[in-house]
Amino acid sequence: MALADDVASLAAKGDTFFLVWAGCLVFFMQCGFAMLEAGTVRAKNTKNILIKNLLDACIGGIMWYLVGFGIAFGDDTDNGFLGSGTGGKAYAIHIEDWRSSYTAEGTDWAFWFFQFTFAAATATIISGGVAERCTLTGYVIYSIAFTSFIYPVVVHMVWDSEGYFSAFNSGTGAAAPVLGGVMDFAGSGVVHMTGGIAALAGAAMLGPRIGRFDADGKPTSMPGHSSVLQILGVFILWLGWYGFNGGSTLSVFALDTAYSRDLARVCVTTTLGAASGALSSFALVHFTSHIWDVTAVGNGVLAGLVSITAGCVVVDPWAAIVIGAIGGLVMQGFSKLMLKLKIDDPLDAFAVHGTCGAWGLVAVGIFCRPEYSYNLLGSHGFIYPGPKPDLLAVQVTLIALIVGWVGVTSTITFATLRLLGMLRVPADVEEAGMDVSKHGGSAYPDYVFTPSAAPVGFPSSKAGAQPAASAAKAEAPPKGGGGKGAPKIEPEVEGESARRTDEVRELSVADVEA
Numbered sequence: 001m002a003l004a005d006d007v008a009s010l011a012a013k014g015d016t017f018f019l020v021w022a023g024c025l026v027f028f029m030q031c032g033f034a035m036l037e038a039g040t041v042r043a044k045n046t047k048n049i050l051i052k053n054l055l056d057a058c059i060g061g062i063m064w065y066l067v068g069f070g071i072a073f074g075d076d077t078d079n080g081f082l083g084s085g086t087g088g089k090a091y092a093i094h095i096e097d098w099r100s101s102y103t104a105e106g107t108d109w110a111f112w113f114f115q116f117t118f119a120a121a122t123a124t125i126i127s128g129g130v131a132e133r134c135t136l137t138g139y140v141i142y143s144i145a146f147t148s149f150i151y152p153v154v155v156h157m158v159w160d161s162e163g164y165f166s167a168f169n170s171g172t173g174a175a176a177p178v179l180g181g182v183m184d185f186a187g188s189g190v191v192h193m194t195g196g197i198a199a200l201a202g203a204a205m206l207g208p209r210i211g212r213f214d215a216d217g218k219p220t221s222m223p224g225h226s227s228v229l230q231i232l233g234v235f236i237l238w239l240g241w242y243g244f245n246g247g248s249t250l251s252v253f254a255l256d257t258a259y260s261r262d263l264a265r266v267c268v269t270t271t272l273g274a275a276s277g278a279l280s281s282f283a284l285v286h287f288t289s290h291i292w293d294v295t296a297v298g299n300g301v302l303a304g305l306v307s308i309t310a311g312c313v314v315v316d317p318w319a320a321i322v323i324g325a326i327g328g329l330v331m332q333g334f335s336k337l338m339l340k341l342k343i344d345d346p347l348d349a350f351a352v353h354g355t356c357g358a359w360g361l362v363a364v365g366i367f368c369r370p371e372y373s374y375n376l377l378g379s380h381g382f383i384y385p386g387p388k389p390d391l392l393a394v395q396v397t398l399i400a401l402i403v404g405w406v407g408v409t410s411t412i413t414f415a416t417l418r419l420l421g422m423l424r425v426p427a428d429v430e431e432a433g434m435d436v437s438k439h440g441g442s443a444y445p446d447y448v449f450t451p452s453a454a455p456v457g458f459p460s461s462k463a464g465a466q467p468a469a470s471a472a473k474a475e476a477p478p479k480g481g482g483g484k485g486a487p488k489i490e491p492e493v494e495g496e497s498a499r500r501t502d503e504v505r506e507l508s509v510a511d512v513e514a
Contacts, residue, residue: 007255012105012254019110022247025240026117030057032236033124037131037296038443042222042348043134044433052127059140060120063148064093067113068119071152073160080164080175082156104479114247115155121244122195128347129199132209133430134310136438138423142202142413150409151194154402157462158182158190158302165398167374174292178230179394180377183368186248186266188310188360193402199345201410205418208344210430219339222346234298240273241305244293245270245312262313269312270305273324273385277304280328296332299348303356312359313382314372327356345497358399365392 034053038046060068070091073427076082080378083090093112119242123143126358130139167181184190214220224230245266252260281300285293305326308320315323335351338344345351368381370390379391417423424430436442 002327003126006225009103009105011253011255012103015251016110017104018252019107019114019247019250020268021116021232022243022417023110023114025160025243026114026121027240029117029121029237029240030124030266032233033121033230034233036233037128037347039226039233040128040224041131042433043225044435046435046441047435047439048136049127049131050443051136051439053124054348055119055140056123056127056171057142060123060147061116063144064112064116064119067148068152069093069115071149072115072155074162077160078156078160078162079378080157080162081179082153083160087507088480111250114250116135118155118244119151120149122191123147125192125195125349125353126199128204128349129196129345131346132434133206133424135201135314135422135425138417141417141422142410145413145481146198146410150198150406150413152306153189154194157401158184158398165394165401167376172349177376178295178345178397180375180379182398183314183364183373183391184361184398185190185313186245186309188306188308189398190308191355191401192309193361193407194358196350197350197403197406198410199349200343200354200405202257202414203345203350205411205414206344206424208342211347212344212426213342215340218351224295231294231298234301238301238305241274241309242267242391244307249313250431265355266312268316268317269308272320273304273308273312274301274454276303277301277307277328277331278295278322281332281493282328283403284332290488299331299352300328300333302352303327306353306356307360309357309362311364311368314364314368314370314374319363323360323367327359328364329473330359332453349382357409361395361399362392365395374420383394396402438458 030053034050035051036051037049041049047051070093071082074090079424080086085396095104095108097104098110120191123146126146127139157165162170162175163169164178166177167183169177169181171177171203182189209222210229211220212222215375237272246263249259249263249266251257252263278297278300281303282293282297285291285296304324304327307323307330308315312320315399329352331348335345335348335354338351339350342429343350364381366381366383370378370384370386370388373380373391375388375391375394377388379394380386381391382389414423425434433442
C-alpha cells in the first residue's frame with residue numbers, strides 16, 4: 001500500500017510540474033501577442049498597445065482569482081451554465097494545503113495557474129480588434145467584464161464536469177450534456193472564437209480608424225511599422241502553442257492513461273496545422289496580388305494554429321494539414337469581407353481567431369477519428385464509417401452558442417461604454433497618436449522622421465530621418481554667420497526631397513517585381 005501511495009504521489013508531482021511548465025509556455029504567448037500587435041500598429045501607438053497587453057495579464061490574474069475561476073469551474077454543486085460553488089477551488093481560491101490530509105501535491109494550484117494563462121490570452125485577442133482608437137479606461141472596464149464573467153461562462157459550459165456542453169460531464173437525465181458533449185480539446189471555440197467574436201463587437205462599436213476608408217468607402221493602406229516585431233511575435237506564439245495544445249492533456253504521469261502518447265501526437269498535428277495554414281495563406285495572397293507578403297505567412301501560421309486547436313488530439317496528421325490549409329484560406333477570405341463591410345480590425349483578430357476558431361470546431365465534426373473520440377455518445381467525424389458519424393451537430397451548436405452569448409454580452413458592454421463617451425479617444429488624440437497624447441511620448445524617442453523618409457506609421461517632422469540629437473545639430477544655424485570656410489547651404493526646392501524619395505521607392509518596387 002505504501003508503494004502504491006508513493007507512486008501516486010510521484011505521478012501527482014510530475015503532473016504539477018507539467019502543468020506549470022505548460023502554463024509558462026502559454027503565459028509567454030503574452031509576449032508574442034505584444035510583439036505581434038506592436039509591430040502591426042503604427043509607431044505612434046506602440047506604447048498604448050503594449051500597456052493594454054500588460055494589463056490583460058494583470059487584470060486577468062486578479063479577476064480570475066476573485067471571480068472568473070469560480071464561475072468557470074466552481075465545485076460539485078454547480079449548474080450547467082456557470083459555477084456556483086464556494087469550495088476551496090472556487091472564488092478567491094484558497095486551498096488548505098498545510099493539512100496532513102492534503103495529497104494533491106500542488107496539481108490544484110497548477111490547474112488554476114494553467115487556466116489563468118488561457119484567460120489572459122483570450123482577453124489579449126480583443127486588444128487587436130480595438131487597437132489605435134479605444135480609450136484605456138474603456139478597455140480596462142471591458143477586460144474586467146470579459147475575464148470575470150463573459151469568458152468563464154463559456155469555459156464552464158464546455159470544459160467543466162457539470163457544463164451543458166461538456167464531454168467531461170457524466171451527469172444523467174436533465175444534467176447530461178447536450179448530444180454527448182462538444183469536442184474542443186484546447187479551445188478553438190472556448191478561447192479563440194470567444195476572443196474573436198468579442199473583438200468583432202468592439203471593432204464594430206468603435207468604428208474604423210480615421211483615414212482607414214476614403215471618401216468612396218474604399219480601404220486605404222495602414223500597414224504596421226515593424227515586420228520584424230510582427231514575425232518575432234508569430235514565432236513566440238507558435239512556440240507557446242505547444243504548451244497551449246500540449247498542456248491541455250492536463251497530465252502525462254497519471255497511471256493507466258495514454259496522456260503522454262496524446263501529448264506527443266498533439267505536438268505533431270499542431271506543427272502541421274501551423275505550417276499548412278501559412279503556406280495556403282501565402283500562396284493565396286501571391287496569387288491575388290503578385291506579392292510575396294510576410295504578413296500573409298505570419299497570419300497564416302496563426303490561422304492554422306487556431307484551426308487545429310480544437311481537434312489536435314483527435315485527428316490524423318494528414319487531416320491536420322487539410323484543416324490548417326483551409327484555415328489559412330478562411331482567414332484571408334474573412335479579412336477581405338471585413339473590409340467590404342467597412343469594419344476596421346487592425347490585427348485581423350476576428351478573421352484569425354473568430355472565423356478560424358469556428359472552422360476548427362467544424363473540422364472536428366468532419367475529421368475526428370472514431371478511435372480518438374471522447375464524445376460521451378461515441379460520435380465522431382462523418383468521413384469515417386462507424387455507428388455515430390454525427391459529431392458535427394453538437395460542434396455547430398456550440399458555434400451558435402458562442403456567437404449568441406459572447407456577441408450579445410460584448411455588444412451590450414461596448415455599446416454602454418460608447419453611450420457614456422468612454423469608448424473612443426477624441427479625433428485629435430487619435431491623429432497625434434496615443435503615445436504622445438497619453439503615455440508621455442513616443443516609444444522611439446531617439447528618432448525623428450520626415451514624411452518621406454519615415455517608415456510607414458512613424459511620426460513625422462521636418463527634422464529628417466536620423467537620431468534626434470543629430471537632427472538638432474543639423475538644424476542649428478552655422479556659427480559666426482557663415483564666414484570663410486563655412487559650408488554653403490543651398491535651400492532645397494520645396495517637395496524635392498519627397499520627389500527623390502518617391503523615385504527611389506518606385507525603383508525599388510520595379511526591381512522587386514523584376
